[in-house]
Amino acid sequence: MKKAVYKKPAAFFESFDRRPGPIKTNMHYCPGCGHGILHKLIAEALSDLDMQNNTVMVWPVGCSVFGYYYFDVAGISVPHGRAPAVATGIIRAKPECNVISYQGDGDLGAIGLNELIQAANRGENMAVLFVNNGIYGMTGGQMAPTTLPNQKTLTSPYGRDVNTEGYPLKVCEMVAALDSPIYVERVALDNPVNIRKARAALRKALGYMKEKKGFSLVEFLSACPVNLKLSAEDSDKWIKEKMIPYFSLAKYKDIASERLPKVHAEPVFDRKSVEDILFPEEPAGDIETKTNLPSDFMLKIKCAGFGGQGILSLGLIIAEAAHQQGFEVTWLPSYGPEMRGGTANCAVIISSKNIPSPLVEEADILLVFSQQSIDKFSPQVAKGGTMIYDENNVSKCPPPKNARAVYSLNASELAKNLGDVRTANTIMLGALSNLVPQIQRAAFISAIRKNFAGKEKIIALNLEAFEKGETIISSKITTEKTCSQNE
Ligand SMILES: Cc1ncc(C[n+]2csc(CCOP(=O)(O)OP(=O)(O)O)c2C)c(N)n1
Ligand code: SF4
Ligand SMILES: [Mg+2]
Known part of the structure; x- marks a missing residue:
């Protein structure tokens, strides 16, 4: 029998020194939170697929805003909902990079929905990793576009009323309906079997991106025990019993084999003209220089x-x-x-x-x-x-x-x-x-x-x-x- 040896993936920092305060070994996520599980899957995949040195992680506003504490890869934190737009800029300027847009349901499904749909429709060569925990975790549990019917949140204390708030947004189904995206799958992070499937889906999306095949989205049904006011174990039960029946786990699209690698025109970057715009020369006037x-x-x-x-x-x-x-x-x-x-x-x-x-x-x-x-x-x-x-x-x-x-x-x-x-x-x-x-x-x-x-x-x-x-x-x-x- 083989002994399992825990080893921190190379794509994680050895010590999380960017994290303020005395704790440098643990993540800041609450116990049972899906973000921590997904971070580990991503770090392992980046190391195993040899992508650590040319990947840029684009971090959203939400509980995962501090992802840069953990990953030893290039990264950028962007305004709320803008991750796919910023990711597009990076891809156009540096097409050789792999660009991951990591987003929550508030970030991606509410304020940033347009950025997502436009990037998906352009078929940008990026992987969008979408953490659907059905709530605004970071701000204390307000209703999200993916909050379930009748689910109680801070802003829907009597439960989400579909008459007034509509039905939860099915992001995978919506993105898969577009012609450009190549790969769309919904997975869950609630038990070891599903986590293995999530691991495989993630690696598929990253692999397609490496081959420059275009736009992939993987949705991860995830727990936010703190805002569900449930234990970590009961939150996983909640994913199984409440979320999965509404958000079916399925591969909605996988057509990478039909597409050739994307080729963009060589980006033209003239440093001087950019600097002239950003830092125009100013007369010193009476200021000593x-x-x-x-x-x-x-x-x-x-x-x-x-x-x-x-x-x-x-x-x-x-x-x-x-x-x-x-x-x-x-x-x-x-x-x-x-x-x-x-x-x-x-x-x-x-x-x-x-x-x-x-x-x-x-x-x-x-x-x-x-x-x-x-x-x-x-x-x-x-x-x-x-x-x-x-x-x-x-x-x-x-x-x-x-x-x-x-x-x-x-x-x-x-x-x-x-x-x-x-x-x-x-x-x-x-x-x-x-x-x-x-x-x-x-x-x-x-x-x-x-x-x-x-x-x-x-x-x-x-x-x-x-x-x-x-x-x-x-x-x-x-x-x-x-x-x-x-x-
Ligand atoms: C422009 C702007 N609007 C609103 C906010 C407040 N805000 C911060 S995080 C967040 C939602 C986070 O929810 P989600 O994207 O689901 O991430 P989670 O924390 O659940 O992972 C909101 C509305 C903000 N920071 N900036
Ligand atoms: S509030 Fe929810 S989403 Fe945020 S870290 Fe805690 S469990 Fe995770
Ligand atoms: Mg959320």
Whole structure:
């Protein structure tokens, strides 16, 4: 008898170091979740089919958005529903690549249905791996296009009513009805026999893609125990007893043998013209440029608050100002899946040298606009760093243990008095400008103008807000108000 030896497939990272927090060996998926099972099947297939080095995984918005923590292959995370459109771009630019579009039912069947159907109808040479768990898993269990009749979800508390919400979307049947796709199959991840069939279907789709035969879609019926409020075992029973009777497991199409490998015209990629569009030369004006930069300068800034407060724009304007002066910059946004109203933060790094990583784990300067963000990020102020917070939205400022100075600013109230509460971020920018003498005032002004280009009234308002922030903080700097004084 052979002894089974567990070996991690080479297409997985040995250690999941991209995953934040102390756990680097396990995935972030809930116990019993189908994503984890499918990830393993994919990693094994990429290794066995020798596809690891020329595969690009396109990650959706949904629980699998963090797939890049695990796979040691090229990858890109894209906006909600856009995976087949981005995959198309990759295929057209680099036809030698294998491109996998990995999507959930909300991502593929709701917001992204058009992208899917158009890519399928064009017969793009991609494999779409569709995880149908009948629910929006990531956002806490709302009804999806594939939610079953009478299934209770957060947004269908009395069960899906087919009179008002229609019947569940049968994606395989719909895609198979198109002429272009070559392979469409529905499988399930509920028991070892079905998982073996899923493994075979996946390998078939990847194999066809490798042979450049065109568009394949494999749908994986999958469990989301957390949102079904069932144990992992009962979730598998639910797939068997509820999902499979509605979504038949079947091969809907397999016509690859009738098709010749796809050939696209050689892509024309002129780097210079792309760069000219993305980074047009700008007159330096009265901004001092590169030659006078400090030679060894790096500053890490974090801006944090709610979606809608202009947090990401604030970071962009800071980055733009530094960039105009000739610094290297990075800007890394991060926001909750729900965006508006949810938390939002961004990290900006300004440096006179190349920046190895855009992540900011310890901020030299933290700009905060909400209680939630101060609670979360104030421990991340670097030793000797500075924090400025909007006192109108913060009732309690826990003293950051490392900060050299903490300033409070009534930014929102001042912004309201100026006539638009949305200028609170620019007031904060003005305050920040006092702390970063390495970036000239002219560069900040120019970045504000660029951000609001064409909207003269808004520019004038924001320039006023900038000046407000500048003056207010300079008087505070002399008194060095600290957190403990504010409590
Ligand atoms: C443009 C946009 N709209 C809505 C959202 C909120 N959102 C995040 S994930 C998600 C649905 C995820 O469900 P699904 O695709 O089924 O993935 P699962 O988590 O179940 O695997 C939604 C609606 C968003 N992030 N962006
Ligand atoms: S919420 Fe559902 S889909 Fe998301 S990780 Fe948990 S079990 Fe999986
Ligand atoms: Mg889902």
